[in-house]
Amino acid sequence: MIVISPLTWSSGGGTLLWEGPTLPVIGPLDISTDEIQIAIVNGLRLAVVALAFSAYTLLVDHDRLVSAAGFARRSALAVALATRLVPSLERDAAGFAESVRGRGVELHGVRGYAMLLSPLVAGSLERATGLAEAMEARGFGRNETTRAPRPAWTLVDHVAIGAAFALVAVAIWL
């Protein structure tokens, strides 16, 4: 994003650092200080989203999140199951690549690996359907449900939640 954005988007402001040819569809290629600044900010935003997602995947106990969700349990479960998709996709991609290499066909470059995208999406849908079937067979969707008692929140949990809200507030203020 930081490399491509200044070239392909023009802010019209700042100091012009470089001016290149005009390309069809994309338009004039140029780099200005404003464009670099905006590209860095956007790149950092993307990195923050990726880091937040990684932290959620690695640090959050999905089961406790679902059990703490109260009335929104189905939505929390959907989020937890969706995040589990990432490691499944990694495993599937490695398996597909191995099956292709096992036939004596090497995967080269972006185009080579692009052929795995469609089967990965189809595999995810197939897995989701299988999981939905298994969940329904285990009574998911019945009107009356209960919750297994979980350990109550400790002081540390409350302090952590408070600190997290404080961090968010500071980030918004900044």
Next chain:
Amino acid sequence: MALACVEGLSFTYPGGVPAVRDLTLELHAGEVVALLGPSGSGKSTLLRALAGLVPHFHGGRFAGRVEIGGLDTRSHGPADLAGIVSSVFQDPENQVVMTRVDNEVAFGLENMAVAPDQIWAQVAVALGEVGAAHLTSRRTVELSGGELQRVCLASALALRPQLLLLDEPTSQLDADGAEAFLAAVEQAQCAVVLSEQRVDRALALADRVVMMEEGRIVLDAPVAEARAWLSASRPRYAGGLERHDPPPRSTSGAPVVRLDAVHYAYGDGPEVLGGLSLSVRPGEIVALEGRNGSGKTTLAKIAAGLLEPDTGLATRIGRATYLSQDPGRYLVRETALDEVALGVGGDEVRAAAALDRFGLAFATRRHPRDLSSGERERLGVAAVSVSEPDLLVLDEPTRGIDPDRKAALAAWLLSQAEVGRAVLVATHDPLLPAHRRVRLGASAEVPVAV
């Protein structure tokens, strides 16, 4: 009164041919029924109908009547039946909802509105019944396939069902995992319908046998009577599969693959292979045997060139291809023809011939995902053999396939050796023919068949 009553059941999936036709049977409390039949014979559809998943989850044309515990499945869906019927499906990874074992078992109990103060006690009992009490606080992603499937069984048993439906639950497991799973099934205190390709094991558990072919029930009898019928009419299902090892090959001729003092470890993990040596000559079938974790798959991948040894030498003459143990990996193209043609640079003539050889000519223009599990397995074999490699490496090719297909695969392996192809098979199956058997985990090669 019967626990389950099926009358004149016929069902056709959308756009398909009838999966089951005019089925009638009754299931009684406490009996164990072995449900046998080749891949695609309608076993899974019958089990889905007993769970109410057909027609509620899988749309299609439904005729006849299925009653479970007095509830008609046309008006009661799977969630309504969940307190009476529990199911365990083929692939454990597609059934697990939660990330911790105890929470996974509790999931169904919560759905069934079990009193909160009883849930953890029932979770502990269910895990204990399947020999998985030690897994209680483990994360589900850390478990082996066999352990995970036992957790799925515990999740099903925790609901205290009257009827337990098991749809080829060991087809994705290695031999050790499958044995532990079936031992746990023996402890179930309810009626069980077990669809299983390990026929001997299923018959040992069963009181009664139902066999299906082409969507119809061709046998419904007590186990002793069924054994006699199977021996006379379907000998491969009655333990009639015998190993016919070919005579040992002459040891002349350069090996197609030669491994010398090979060591391998995954990352910083423990060493999987510690100085192993092996060679396979043209026209020779070598079976790699050994317990789960003994390094069979790793060695097979090194022989095929998919992994490089950490130390030691791996030398190959000619081309090698590798069949993964998961037929679901041969689904990367849009048609079965393209899937097979991938291995021969898009040569559709050779691909069509290979499909024909494995009885898949009808599937040429079908998407590989539209094929049944047995058809996918054959597609995988066609995909790796179409290029006529010098070395064929097959990883657990008999896992989850029916006795007829296993016999056909054994005959095909021998035909490959006869045309001079070297074959290396990693397998738990003692019935596959081989010139030599190498047991991993032992101190050296153990030539059993010579």
